[in-house]
Amino acid sequence: MNKNYIPLYRKYRPQTIEQIVGQEHIKKALANAIQMDRISHAYLFTGPRGTGKTSTARIFAKSLNCEKGPTISPCNECENCKNITNSIPIDVIEIDAASNRSVNDADEIIQKVALAPVQSRYKIYIIDEVHMLTNQAFNALLKTLEEPPKNVIFILATTEVHKVLDTIKSRCQRFDFKRITTDDIAKHLRYISDKEGINITDEALSYIAQNSAGGMRDSIALLDQLSVLNSADTAISVDDINNLLGRLSFNSLSNLFGAIVDSDQNKALDVLNEIYNQGNEPVQILSNMLEYFRNALILKSVGDNVSNSVVQLNAEQVKSLSAKLQNVEIHQLVSLIDKCASYIKELKLTANPKLWLDVSILDMANLTENTKLEDLQKRISMLESGGGSRVVNSSPYNTPPSPVKKAEVMRPSIKPIEQNSESIHPQKEVSQPQKVAHTEDEVLSEPVPMSKSAPSDSLKGLWAKLLENISSFPSRAILKQQAIPVKITSDEVIISIKNQSWLKQFGPEGSKHGFIVDASNAVFGKTVSKVIVRAPESGDEAIRKEQQGSTSADDDKPAPAQTPVKKFVPKPQPKNEEIQEAVDTLNVQQAAPSKKKHATDSYHSDGVNMVMDLFEGKFIE
Incomplete structure (x- = not known):
């Protein structure tokens, strides 16, 4: 057994700046710093594993302390170079921060920093995996890192730079090591294979390089492991690599x-x-x-x-x-x-x-x-959310529906009959089917007699217009059930609400007050100077009668019965956020104290009435 066997990744570790593979930007920066004699007191090397951080730190220390230096090409023959190559800690001290991470270890470094170098120009501390230090240890090193003694240099190396304190990073010159490219790794592996006499295909070398995550050390270690399969007759292939590593071909x-x-x-x-x-x-x-x-x-x-x-x-x-x-x-x-x-x-x-x-x-x-x-689930979800193939008009109040090609369909004729104002139950007399031309979105409106007219300039008519312009369905339903219009003019809008809970929400400081302001401005086409929402007062009825004036007499006149007409009547559907608002409103309503009603009482709560109005429902006795 060869007791002096050295793993390939150690044997072929770079010894000069020129031998570093794949980090051209760092090689150039460090070489220029040496040649221009602009050496910093602290460096931070960061990057993935196996990209050369510690090796570069050693080479940089060797270049600074070489007896023939400082030079970018250390001799590797003098005592200083040999000590660094063999990791003999005289003036270049390597510290593993994972096992020396406490504040006491940091204090020990601070005490030794004050000692002068023994036989070299610089005393250099290489702290590997520096992110493993505790915050207390970092803080203890802050002052030393910022103003170290003369001829002392710190080189910090880490794979997780985000864990290093910003106050540490700001005191160092930072160099980011990149992943080494597949081509560079494959070329270096071929160089080592030829030197060691390893018979391996180029495809296998590329495969090693592709599976090393850009790390040279991992690639060389895998090549070293594969070298035991070396044979003069058969070259090592990709299949051999898969069999050795347990990977699938x-x-x-x-x-x-x-x-x-x-x-x-x-x-x-x-x-x-x-x-x-x-x-x-x-x-x-x-x-x-x-x-x-x-x-x-x-x-x-x-x-x-x-x-x-x-x-x-x-x-x-x-x-x-x-x-x-x-x-x-x-x-x-x-x-x-x-x-x-x-x-x-x-x-x-x-x-x-x-x-x-x-x-x-x-x-x-x-x-x-x-x-x-x-795909079927997506289509169902689109249909459930109203996202079918037809384009739905987002503003049904203002924009008319797009024209649709007419189609001939069979439909029974409908004959209107007389009705009274208390019950609207139209009876239909069905005759022989006849062809009626209509559009897809066209509906035949049934004759609905109007008991009273609502002049647009009357309080009643203006209130109806204002409600129509309330953009929120739940808010519109609440106002319809709870609010009483006192005065509506182009200069002043006064609305009274008896329920304190709703008054608080629709009042000047309430979250829903803006709905009333926007609706008032929309009704008159300008900004209404005063929009007042308050509790009922004793003089409200007199103000109402004063505005109604002579138009109140016209309100009692019955309107003529209407004949059936073809008319598109868009029904705006509540949005998800409005439905949620209605649910929240019901929760508020239910939380408020209410009077107990008899089981047979026909009165329904304001919240129930609001939801029924929102979804166009009706009570069934």
């Missing part, structure tokens, strides 16, 4: 996906059992399927010209997957991704993962039927 995923999109549940279960019997865990199977669905969605959305690094597939695999997507819609792929992600959560919580794995595949394999059901 592309062919297995492709077969399972084909059964799903074909809605072949029997085949889907057969393929699934074959994959499961190979030792793959349920969560791993669905996770790999989720990644496959993701690639399929990108291909379906973008097309075959998408970069291989985006979909993490080679040209042959892209062609194979594209062929399976011919009869699959984008919304179906989105549905598969949603279901797969949901079942992965279930698998992590259940005591019987195999059961949920079977259920998930059967559910996803019913793709066509599920899509039809989802």
Whole structure:
């Protein structure tokens, strides 16, 4: 056994700034800082794992303390360079913040900072995973970070910069490390493979790079693990990587996906059992399927010209997957991704993962039927919410309906008969059906005699107009039941409400007062200077009679009976928020004390009357 074996990720760790892979912006900035002798007292390196933060910190420390430096190309031969390479803490001290995170550890650093470097130009503290420090430790280091002793440099490294206090970040020069591209990782892996004599295909190297999340260390570690499969006769392939890592091969995923999109549940279960019997865990199977669905969605959305690094597939695999997507819609792929992600959560919580794995595949394999059901549910929801194919006029009061093509239909003729003012029950005499031309939205109005006219300039007529312009259905119903118009003119509107609860809501400080103001302005076409809502007073009746004047006599004259006419009568429907307002109003009404009525009393509460008026209902005795 070779006791001196060094893992590849340590053996091929970069030793100079030029050897850093994939961080060109940081290499340039640090090199310029060294050449221009503009060295800061504190640096903050942040980025994903395996992107070179700690390695860059060591190289920077080596460049500053090299006996031939400061230089961007340390010699790696002097005692200072060798100490840093071998992690010997003389003047470059590495601290793991995860295990040295308390305020006492911070105090220890502060005490040692005051000591001069032993044999180097700078004493450099590299604090890894600095976000693990406690707030107290951060605060203890604030003053030292801001004004450290001469020749002391702090380099802080973290993968979670959002957890670092802003007061710390503001005292450091920040460098953000990016994920290394797949091509850069693959090239570096090929360099290492050739150096180590590892026989591996370029496709396998690209596959390693694609599954390393942009981290060089993870890629080199995986290559090191695969090196035990090295053979002079057979190159390491993608299948070898999948077998070693327990990942599903592309062919297995492709077969399972084909059964799903074909809605072949029997085949889907057969393929699934074959994959499961190979030792793959349920969560791993669905996770790999989720990644496959993701690639399929990108291909379906973008097309075959998408970069291989985006979909993490080679040209042959892209062609194979594209062929399976011919009869699959984008919304179906989105549905598969949603279901797969949901079942992965279930698998992590259940005591019987195999059961949920079977259920998930059967559910996803019913793709066509599920899509039809989802479409049907959406159509039902649209119909229930009034969102059908016809366009509904949002303002039925002011805009006439659009003309509709006339159609010939059979309809019985209706003959009006005389009625009195107390009961409106028209009797219909049905004769032979006759053809009547009418539009789709046209209705035949029944003859309704009017007992009294309502002149537009009378108090009664103006009050009716004002109610008509109340935009809220519940508020209109409440005012109709509770309010009494005292005076309505273009300069002044006075309304009295006896019920204190409603008076509070419709009064000057109430939430519903604006409805009355807006309606008053709409009736007269200008801003009414005074809109008063108050409790009834003794002189209200005299004011009412004064405004009515001579028009009161005209109110008693019966209007002539009307003949049936074809007329479109739009019925505005209450909106959801208005229905909720009516419910809230009822709750307020029920909460208020009320008089007990006899069981046979025909009187109904104001809240009940308001709701009946809102929905055009009627009481059945």
